Amino acid sequence: MSSNLSHPEIREEVARLCGRFPGEYWRRLDSDRAYPTEFVNALTEGGWLAALIPEEYGGAGLPLSAAAAILEEVQRQGCNGAACHAQMYVMGTILRHGSEAQKQAYLPKVATGELRLQAFGVTEPTSGTDTTALRTTARREGDRYIVDGQKIWTSRAEHSDLMLLLARTTPRDQVAKKTDGLSTFIVDMRTAKGLTIRPIRTMMNHNSCEVFFDGMEVPAENLVGEEGRGFRYILSGMNAERILIAAECVGDAKWFIEKASAYAKERHVFGRPIGQNQGIQFPIATAYAHMRAAELMVAEALRLYEAGENPGAEANMAKMLAADASFEAANACVQTHGGFGFAEEYDVERKFRETRLYQVAPISTNLILSYLAEHVLGMPRSY
Numbered sequence: 001m002s003s004n005l006s007h008p009e010i011r012e013e014v015a016r017l018c019g020r021f022p023g024e025y026w027r028r029l030d031s032d033r034a035y036p037t038e039f040v041n042a043l044t045e046g047g048w049l050a051a052l053i054p055e056e057y058g059g060a061g062l063p064l065s066a067a068a069a070i071l072e073e074v075q076r077q078g079c080n081g082a083a084c085h086a087q088m089y090v091m092g093t094i095l096r097h098g099s100e101a102q103k104q105a106y107l108p109k110v111a112t113g114e115l116r117l118q119a120f121g122v123t124e125p126t127s128g129t130d131t132t133a134l135r136t137t138a139r140r141e142g143d144r145y146i147v148d149g150q151k152i153w154t155s156r157a158e159h160s161d162l163m164l165l166l167a168r169t170t171p172r173d174q175v176a177k178k179t180d181g182l183s184t185f186i187v188d189m190r191t192a193k194g195l196t197i198r199p200i201r202t203m204m205n206h207n208s209c210e211v212f213f214d215g216m217e218v219p220a221e222n223l224v225g226e227e228g229r230g231f232r233y234i235l236s237g238m239n240a241e242r243i244l245i246a247a248e249c250v251g252d253a254k255w256f257i258e259k260a261s262a263y264a265k266e267r268h269v270f271g272r273p274i275g276q277n278q279g280i281q282f283p284i285a286t287a288y289a290h291m292r293a294a295e296l297m298v299a300e301a302l303r304l305y306e307a308g309e310n311p312g313a314e315a316n317m318a319k320m321l322a323a324d325a326s327f328e329a330a331n332a333c334v335q336t337h338g339g340f341g342f343a344e345e346y347d348v349e350r351k352f353r354e355t356r357l358y359q360v361a362p363i364s365t366n367l368i369l370s371y372l373a374e375h376v377l378g379m380p381r382s383y
């Protein structure tokens with residue numbers, strides 16, 4: 001990565017912070033399915049989660065490449081940024097489409113961490129990837145909206161003050177395009193009535209939840225931008241989100257590759273290091289090559305993004321290649337460790353479970369392939 005995109009000084013400081021949160025810290029949380037409050041507080045106090053908030057709203061005003069460097073380094077050090085990465089980018093919807101009053105009300109507090117805006121309510125159990133089929137409705141009544149419906153996989157809902165919610169304000173059969181009639185709201189979960197949060201136990205410690213809305217009232221002033229245009233607002237943040245998740249996967253891949261090569265050098269079987277066998281070397285070397293290729297695609301996506309261009313294809317490819325590379329590296333790391341790859345104290349099995357997610361969320365690999373087939377290669381839309 002070129003030096004203006006790689007931010008070595010940021011990586012160094014983030015690595016130092018992460019050094020205070022070793023494997024045993026994450027293992028304990030994993031076993032208790034608990035939230036890494038101390039880690040998130042440390043990142044917040046360091047100002048790292050406010051990287052993308054402009055200085056006029058109390059943030060650091062850094063470019064996306066700096067945020068990518070922060071998140072990559074968190075993963076590379078064996079920590080898990082999934083607990084708070086959304087605090088960095090969910091606010092982007094308010095920044096780009098919110099009113100000045102909303103920006104003044106929320107962004108400075110998000111920057112200091114006084115407000116956590118890291119819950120993103122889009123996915124629903126019945127609509128799945130087909131977002132425009134979502135069923136949660138928001139009905140205007142005077143100076144408020146009444147929200148009914150359900151979300152699923154709303155990560156960090158229990159550890160967030162605010163949620164960015166996508167709901168249908170005009171029925172699908174009354175709009176010209178199915179992407180119309182959806183609206184985005186800022187929900188204050190601290191005071192909302194008719195809101196129920198139910199955690200879902202998953203294969204990794206991810207604090208993801210089901211969220212139910214039963215006549216929940218949202219003040220009309222919490223509508224972001226124009227009613228009916230919410231789908232576009234959510235889409236406008238997707239490139240940044242994909243690039244940042246890709247950077248995290250590159251960080252994971254680096255952690256696995258470093259861990260696997262170190263173990264391959266030190267573990268002796270048949271009187272020699274296992275890393276002397278090509279059967280051990282080659283899967284790690286292959287994973288390394290794939291990680292480097294993904295890293296280059298992340299850099300290209302960042303370059304285009306920061307030049308003000310639309311890196312839709314590159315952001316999607318970076319996310320797919322990096323998620324594949326991180327899981328390939330994870331698999332090689334488990335294999336290199338033999339039985340110890342399954343032992344909790346090595347952290348390999350935990351990271352293996354954690355990085356598997358990124359082939360499914362926030363967008364699954366098939367949908368990225370569909371995007372490339374349709375929008376880059378000009379083939380017919382498949383769904």
Ligand SMILES: Cc1cc2nc3c(=O)[nH]c(=O)nc-3n(C[C@H](O)[C@H](O)[C@H](O)COP(=O)(O)OP(=O)(O)OC[C@H]3O[C@@H](n4cnc5c(N)ncnc54)[C@H](O)[C@@H]3O)c2cc1C
Pocket residue numbers: 119120121122123127128129130152153154155156202206208357360361362363364365366367370382383
């Ligand atoms: C731990 C976790 C955290 C998450 N956090 C959030 C969050 O904070 N906020 C939020 O809104 N969502 C969140 N999600 C949801 C996530 O974005 C979705 O799980 C993901 O987009 C896939 O949607 P789905 O689970 O409904 O799968 P489905 O849409 O049911 O798809 C199932 C499978 O079918 C494939 N498929 C579907 N349609 C097609 C097609 N046309 N062509 C080819 N293949 C297809 C998919 O690729 C997938 O592999 C999270 C999910 C998880 C597991």
